[in-house]
Amino acid sequence: MPEIDRDPASRPDPDALLALAEKGGRGKLTVFLGAAPGVGKTYAMLMRAQRLKEEGADIVIGLVETHGRSETAALLEGLEVLPRREVAHGGRTLHEFDLDAALARHPRIIVVDELAHTNFGESRHPKRYQDIEELVDAGIDVWTALNIQHLESLSDIVAQIAGVPVRERIPDTVLNRADEVLLVDLPPAELIDRLKEGKVYLPDSAKRAVDNFFRLGNLTALRELALRRTADRVDDQMVDYLKQNAIEGPWPASERLLVCIGPDPLSEKVVRTASRLASGLNADWIVVSVERADREAADGEAMRQLDETFRLAEQLGAETRRIIGSDFVEEILKLARRENATQIVIGARRHRFPLNLFRASLPDALAKRVSGIGIHLVTGKIEPVARTRRRSKQLLPEGLERALAIAGGTVGLATVLGLLIEQFIILQNISLLYLLAVLASAVYAGYFAALAAALFSVVAYNFFFIEPVNTFTVAEPHEVFALFVFLAAAALAGGLASRIREQAKTARNRATATQALYDFSRKLSGTANADDVLWAAVTQMQSTLRRNAVMLLPEDGDIALRAAWPPDTELTVSDMIAARWAFEKKEAAGNDTGTLPNSPFQFRPLMSPQGVVGVCGFLQEDSPLEINEERALAAILDQTAIAVDRARLSRESLDQAAQLEGEKFRAALLSSLSHDLTTPLATIGSAVISLRQLGEGTPKDAREDLLKSIEEESGRLTRFVTNLLDMNRIEAGTINARRDRVDVAEVVHDAVERARKYFPGRVFETSIALGLPAMRGDGVLLGQVLFNLLDNANRFGGDEPVSIYARREGDEVVLSVTDLGKGIAPADLEHVFDKFFRKGKPDGRSLGTGLGLTISRSFVEAMGGRIKAESPALRRRGTRISMRFPAAEAELSN
Structure with missing residues (x-):
């Protein structure tokens, strides 16, 4: 579901401030980033270290790999170098970075080369970047070096480019958390020349490197990746600075698109156009829709179209937002400034006469108030049939007969009351009775009934109470003016009452839906068993959607029906095929989809952070869900997926605890065996050897002592074996x-x-x-x-x-x-x-x-x-x- 943005205040971003506060007391991480080995990352670090050393900075070398490069090794002279830790690995003695020595020395700055290195031996952390994180947490500034191919997100791309897998990898978050990223760049041709001259690898290794990895095309592609990744990191730092200081953008250092859509067919074209534009500019893009608080009163088909457009945008890689507000232009501009958007993409429709005389379009209003942001207009033509159908819906709403009946009834009742009152007293403001009729019609039947009641009231008031009565003639000019004023006031009051009625109805519906989801989430929070979660989910779906619902979970390499409501609901062969498709392809299948639409059920995957955990199905039978039902279903499925995943993790945790307990028992048993078997056997063996060596010459007392030791230790062994056998009988239940x-x-x-x-x-x-x-x-x-x-x-x-x-x-x-x-x-x-x-x-x-x-x-x-x-x-x-x-x-x- 798109994110709902309800906070329009212009203030520093709380998340950005929190991230800034968390850096307090920590050291700074500086990463020297290069496209490939040999570009000079270590050389650049040591050159900078020498300059700071001359200025009196407390800087030490924790670990630097010179790879036999004499010019790099020369830069170590005069710098304090920490001794390395010796570890045994594969029959060899290796020298690793000594983390404890670095923490004990606690310099202001430490240089630790090769960020992606894997530690050997009995190291505290398996990877060097974890050592560096501990140093930074301890308040030490760290300089390190990294080649672009070692980033996890780029390893597959690098493998495709270079044709060799990348074994040493680090998470992208390590680079994202760096306080400073310095790009060390070298043209590919110059790097190849350095390689051939033996300045990167030894001659034999250099020849193999040129033939395989260090080719001009490979190095050019890696250089582009390094440049782009550095630019992205710098851009992220700029956005963080803007958010931390509440500075309104845009600062057009890089392109960011803000795409505005609405509940209309043109929005799909807007999203596709924006996707192509973002791809060409290599820019991030956000798709936003501004909605009024009473949006549920809008046309259900239009809201369905809006949701489908949001799903399309997410599939194309956009971030999506929903904003609740009344001033569309102001909300869009606030979001654009907050997200540092440089361009706004919006659809433009032509307003027909006379609407274009009284109301400016949203793109025109944006163009008048925007400053420093470009606007792209996407034009399109709406089919006349669709426009005519929509207009007919607006002019002839559902429940027309009921609205007219209520309007006529309230006006008739007001007329009868007015005639009865005039039998006893003559009032000048008898028209207030008709205003009351208009308000009542608005409250009970909506705006159309209020407008009809206003028209009926004007006619009835003129006929029964304005001289000459019982005619539609108006004798006095001021009565005509009063009649039109009354009509305008009645229409305005009716419109306000109708709007309040719709908003109250929307609020009630939202409160009901929220309460239902709250009750469902509370029920799930107290459920640890997957089957209980599924039964709670299907009952909630059935009560919310009034449709049969089923839940399926993976079992023995397939998926199996685990819960259904009503319980006698069964799935056919075609239903199961559609369910398997939804599980394997992670997309909806079945009725009203492009896959196996003959099934009466529609199946959707239950997605959790760990992937697909199951499949949900509900009876569709060519009757699509309404927009509110669709949203309620999405919320139920999200909560169910999380609860199922939590139940799985809980079960795995119990299994692991049982395994650990078993390992504990086995370790204790082995410990007991090593002591309680070895000691008696050693004593018996020693006594037997002594008796054999001394033979008949053994003194009688010594002989008795040795035999007694053998007897006692044999008894201990017997008791020990008896205990083990008894324990085995107990656990076997025999x-x-x-x-x-x-x-x-x-x-x-x-x-x-x-x-x-x-x-x-x-x-x-x-x-x-x-x-x-x-x-x-x-x-x-x-x-x-x-x-x-x-x-x-x-x-x-x-x-x-x-x-x-x-x-x-x-x-x-x-x-x-x-x-x-x-x-x-x-x-x-x-x-x-x-x-x-x-x-x-x-x-x-x-x-x-x-x-x-x-x-x-x-x-x-x-x-x-x-x-x-x-x-x-x-x-x-x-x-x-x-x-x-x-x-x-x-x-x-x-």
Whole structure:
């Protein structure tokens, strides 16, 4: 949709001022731009650096590539050169720009050559232009050099010209943000001579360059690109200066066209003529239409023509604007001055007699008030049939019978009231009743009814109230004058009332449409799922357009119907072909288009900044949308495309988060494997080697210690592998916990004995309540849980004894394992059961895999229990992990 320009005030442009403010505190970027290597960009930088050095400026050389050119290398003498950073790449040692050293030195000016260079090795940024941006953000002025072929927007053109692809590229925004662009130019013939003389490349490389890239035609084309790009940048800077300082243009440094159109067939010819003119002048152009506030009251077909003209202008590369105002000439001239337009292109139609006597045309009015701007008139001939049809529409509006009926009824009612009043009192201003009738007709039926009521009122007032009554004769001359004055006043009042009625109607329609779009946007803002977005869109379209609507999204290399309203709406084979065309070609297809018009549906692509995200279809059946429906549809489609794109990005974000989480788990698992497998294996291997080397000569105590180490480390490996297998069973969902009666005391005793065997230096204390009931569960899983908790307490519980308690609380059996170590930080309590969570520094003990508590929680929940960690446990220290299971007797009673 064209931009609506509602701010006619002449003041500095806010965006330009904001861009200027953002440069405060930043350094300045100066780019030495050339058409090709060898034109002298680095030489020019160093010459300028030497001059500033002589003046006492703080300038250093961050990086300069001399490419073996002796005259360039000579200019480095006397300048401070920062040392380069060494990086390894492809088996070689390369020297890269040291960004950190430059930031630490923080000179006033730094020279960093080759803006488009790609960094190697472990660099902070992948591209050198990003290094330079960081320097500029730090307040350092930077000088750099760039060849025109490295601009992203020109890389394909350069590849076509030179026949070789451009690998090093930078975004155009980098050059656009430069504070100064200096063109370093050299005629192509002179550059080729320098190349042949070996002043650009070594002889072998120079010969290949002349045969391939450095040809006269190539260099001439590149030179033109560099000149044009520099001119465009300078022109942008001039426009920014005008906007920042509220200076009214034009300053005709380069051509800019302002094209004025309206809702008429001639406007299409105006746009096409302006496109050819802009192309010939290589100029930017803006297409504008000035519309009144009550424009919705205009002819719907004319407004459709205006929208089609705007679409044509956008296809031809123009910027489009809509301006709301009443003084067309003033609005056009304000926009022309604000945009620094140098020429105005406008259509000129010939006004027939007698209209040309009373009203000047828009081009004539512009010509009288314009200064310093050229005006191009595009003439055309409107077909008489079309003009006659339009005039008939204006003279015989829709609802003519209703308008005449309302006018006659209100005038008749006023006449009856006037005759009744005269039965009781004679009034001199009885004509005010007819003025009231005119106003009522205007309010209820529009201007035509008001004009008819004014004429009817004159006739009725003359016949019934002006002497001699009951005749159309006027006896007194002043009555004739009063009659005409009344007619003029009634027509004027009726026109004003009718205009207010139309504006109120327009305001109501706009408010309704705005509220509907606001409600729709609020509904979309709270919707993150693509299907919900599509269903909201089709219901909104159906309620707005009163037509069947469908939405299709890409799926498995094709597009598929995802939402429709009414839900039973189906698409035929020809409908799907039209939908695919709209999706692939990014243009409308189906009914009332040039592609597959036999389909009853019209399909339009849903365009987002990322491209086509889907297709919308609505039932057309040769009944085109009205202009207001067209605009409402465009707004709905724009919001739907953004919402669908947002839903896609949200889904991709979740997928990436899941992948990152998986990578995190894999990294933690590999870390655990590297430690918990390598350490025991190394210990076992060392013990075995010692036993083998010493053989029978090994002292008995040493032999026992080595065998004990092998036994302990083998146990660690067994527990580690068991945990991994248990974790695999948990994630695969293959844990089938049994529901047997379990003697808790027996399970606790077995787990403690097993722990004492593995951890002989640890003291374990047990306390089992008398009469402790059995629980329903799996004894094997419960034993594994208790052992995992004891293992955890052994690692993190310090040297104090570990206590195991079992008791009954109501209908539950409670088991707890308590240690008196340093405890767990409150922030970590909710994470201790997460996979691979390992915290703390146990004295001389391994941190473990971080799976033991995770497995314990899964086993407890599989048996229908709950597990909880508390810290501190006793005397403001330690950790208690408690488990609760339903007692077997409680299950039976239930």
